[in-house]
Amino acid sequence: MNILVFIKQVPDTNEVKIDPKTGTLIREGVPSIINPDDKNALEEALKIKESKGARVTVVTMGPPQAEKALREALSMGADEAVLLTDRAFAGADTWATSLVLAKAAEKIGYDLIFAGRQAIDGDTAQVGPEIAEHLNIPQITYVEKVEALDGKLIVRRALEDGYEVLSVNMPCLLTCIKELNQPRYMNMYDIFTCYEKEIKVMNIKDLDIESERVGLSGSPTKVKKSFTKGPKSQGEIIDVPAHEAANIVCEKLKFVHII
Amino acid sequence: MDFSLTREQKLAKEMLEKFVENEVRPIAAEIDATEKFPFETVQKMGKLGIMGLPYERELGGAGGDYITYIMAVEELAKACATTSVVLSAHVSLCCWPIYAYGTDEQKNKYLPKLLKGEHLGAFALTEPNAGTDAASQQTTAKLEGDYYVLNGSKVFITNGGYADIFIVFAMTDKLKGTKGISAFIVEKGFEGFSIGKIEEKMGIRASSTAELIFKDCKVPKENLLGKEGMGFKIAMSTLDGGRIGIAAQALGIAEGALDEAVKYMRQRKQFGKPIAAFQGLQFYIAEMATRVEAAKQLVYKAAWKKQAGESYGVDAAMAKLYASETAMYVTTKAVQIFGGYGFTKDYPVERMMRDSKITEIYEGTSEVQKMVISANILK
Structure with missing residues (x-):
């Protein structure tokens, strides 16, 4: 069985600061990480590999530096890695991105595709479902449990007020949430071989896509304006025993006529 | 001369930092209080290849390098000196002599389980x-x-x-x-x-x-x-290597205590400002950081020489002597910076100070290290 896992390299938002003058992200010196939900996706693929046997290929679209995320995935136990990189891919919205990823999936071959629910930098949750639409295969989003049977999966999908259990035939695409599993650490065995493995690089020619369908030109989304919400004034910490704190808070709320 | 880490060492450091934050730091105070051996942590370290880090894959090791192993001892010691010495004693004092002096039969019989962490040495x-x-x-x-x-x-x-x-x-x-x-x-x-x-x-x-x-x-x-x-001869050559491990442990403890002191100085306020604003304490930090850096260079140089196959006995002795005394100095100053709170178990610096002392004693006391160093110079 061939499992593809789509991952994205994102800035570690725990470390991101906003430039107060320009209102933009300060990306300098911010470490890049594998998007957290994508790590859950990779973990589930590796678990199926261990229980059922499978070949796990991680795929990412990004600049050459995204190689680091692929090496990390190899160090967690992925078998192969593919980097989709081309200047023409720059500026892509979710539609143009998912088209590139779907084409790559067709070229590489797959029985099952895992993706994270959403990336912490864009938060759209659109790319996974769009890949499935491009490929015309079933998709299940918000996956919190997977049981692999022969040729099909029993999948539990989280809903706001409960869950649904679905049976799905492969090939299919699942988008994963953090409740699905606890991603493993990189391990020393794979760390010390991950740079011996070749990372397959594919560009726009390798994927047979017309240039007007990728990157900025292939992106129907037009950003009108982006802005940062004004910062709130600094809060006040009332560091006294709870009952005293409650009294102080009540007084303050009364003072501003909230209660 | 190149002081930078290799690509693999950088990934290993990232992995170790995460492992320490999630698995080691949260239980460090508890196992100190209860004296409960961190058996489950050691098993996890085994599965991740840490217990056999610098040995060949064919024998069950992770195929890593010696510097990464030393880095592992250091990273563990930043949060928990106990866990770091479990690793150091296992790898340097038990696996190494079998690896260096054992027959093929002995290596094949004992190393695979030791290096995978299924057996402890x-x-x-x-x-x-x-x-x-x-x-x-x-x-x-x-x-x-x-x-x-x-x-x-x-x-x-x-x-x-x-x-x-x-x-x-x-x-x-x-x-x-x-x-x-x-x-x-x-x-x-x-x-x-x-x-x-x-x-x-x-x-x-x-x-x-x-x-x-x-x-x-x-x-x-x-x-x-x-x-x-x-x-x-086996004992003395084993201890030469072991000393780099203990030096790395001491270095890690010192780094951990320095981090705690810096964090505390930024948040603790006296006389209306963070205590980091007071020059007396700033000078402590400067002195602590400089000694830590000097210890680090000695430890990594000794590790590098061992890895390069050069003789390293004196370097190991110097690294252990200096790093252990640095650990004692830095942790004592850290407690001082914390004041009364540093003397309580609410903060980790008192534990770090207690943990430091043994690094001046085991695997050759500071006095023995001085004998090794001076004998080599005056020979």
Whole structure:
């Protein structure tokens, strides 16, 4: 069985600061990480590999530096890695991105595709479902449990007020949430071989896509304006025993006529 | 000259930092208080390849390098000195002598499980009357048929209560002095071998420091490590490497304490401003950071020399001497910076100060390191 896992390299938002003058992200010196939900996706693929046997290929679209995320995935136990990189891919919205990823999936071959629910930098949750639409295969989003049977999966999908259990035939695409599993650490065995493995690089020619369908030109989304919400004034910490704190808070709320 | 880490070392450091934050730091205070050996953590480290980091894959190791192993000891020690010495004693003092002096049969029999962390190792040289004077071994080994019969006892054996495999030193020929000492690979189940008292200690409290008792203990003769009479040489060369591990432990403790002090100085306010604004304490930090950096260079240089196959005995002694004294200095100053809070168990610096002291003592006291260093210079 061939499992593809789509991952994205994102800035570690725990470390991101906003430039107060320009209102933009300060990306300098911010470490890049594998998007957290994508790590859950990779973990589930590796678990199926261990229980059922499978070949796990991680795929990412990004600049050459995204190689680091692929090496990390190899160090967690992925078998192969593919980097989709081309200047023409720059500026892509979710539609143009998912088209590139779907084409790559067709070229590489797959029985099952895992993706994270959403990336912490864009938060759209659109790319996974769009890949499935491009490929015309079933998709299940918000996956919190997977049981692999022969040729099909029993999948539990989280809903706001409960869950649904679905049976799905492969090939299919699942988008994963953090409740699905606890991603493993990189391990020393794979760390010390991950740079011996070749990372397959594919560009726009390798994927047979017309240039007007990728990157900025292939992106129907037009950003009108982006802005940062004004910062709130600094809060006040009332560091006294709870009952005293409650009294102080009540007084303050009364003072501003909230209660 | 290149001080940068390799790509693999960078990934390993990232992995170690995460592992320490999630698995080691959260239990460090608790295992110090309860003296509970971190057995589950060690098992996890085994699965991740940490327990056999610098050894070949063919033997069950992770195929990593020595510097990464030293980095692992250091990273663990930043949060928990106990866990770091469990690793150091296992890798440097048990796996290494088997790797360096063992026959192919011994290596194939013992290393795969040790390197995967399925077995834990220990090193048994010290005796009640043979500490720094390690040559005065009173434990005896007598060849009787297919077995060496061991009699005597060992004390202060790190990992003792939990180890599966022990490197044990004993006199095979008293008349020959140091040349009459031999080394043996002893399994915990061998007839006549038992664990005695577990020490209650000031620091590294969860590391299971045990007394070992040999009463007509039968060790198969094929478990002789090296040749008869090679024991003292095996012990001394093993300790040369072990000292880099302890130096890395001391370095890690110092770095951990420095981090805690910096964090505290930024948040603690006195006289209306963070105590980081006071020059008296700023100078402490400058002094602590400079010593830490100097210790780091010594530790990594010794590790680098060992990895490069150069002689490293003096470098290891210097690294251990300086790093352990740095750990003591930095942790004592950290407690001072914390003031009264530093003296309580609400913060980790008092534990770090207690943990530091042993690094000036075990695997050769600071005085022994000075003997090694000066003897080499004045020879």
